Amino acid sequence: MEFATNGMEKAMQIQINTGSGIHGGEGLIDKAEAEITAVFERFSEHLTRVEAHLTDQNGNKGGPDDKQCVLEARPTGQQPVAVTHRAETIEEAIRGAAESMAHLLDSRFGKLHHAKGGASIRHMASE
Template structure:
């Protein structure tokens, strides 16, 4: 799974930020690694000239194998909280999406559990 980090002109996109963001996003989404081709993170400061609460934003886009891309957005006080929150939201979205794909009608239910 390839992870690409993009920043706007208001965020210092140095090697340290890129490494930390890649490691964190990869750690949260590693269970989906075989189902994703690429993750793109777009980090921005929404009102850099003014500052303010929750002005850091991360738009995280995932490209599942053979499916259209999905995206989530998270705003936070810090860049780290923004990409961590976006990765958590993406994990929830992918759990829902892939869970539905692998469930089949007539699959196991509580009625089919062995009685002990």
């Protein structure tokens, strides 16, 4: 999936990769893309690509926290960064990894948006 950022020609690509133990087809892919898009939209001008690798660590055996999502984000002109999150369901693993990556990107790029939706002090013009 690709989407343009603020009408510009640049686009952030989202790629979802699933392991053999992950079932869900297009519905799962669509949900994963929607979650990732929602979380990373505010970073889209700084990212060229986000990849999600979804795996089932225990296969048919099941077990606690056996679903894993590894997210890799590729900031423009910088080295890629990655986070891993394990959870009981693949949806929870995706959400957890997306939140972890958002925290990492907030630290890397600075707070792009104030928690209440306004611009941060770093982006205000000096008088």
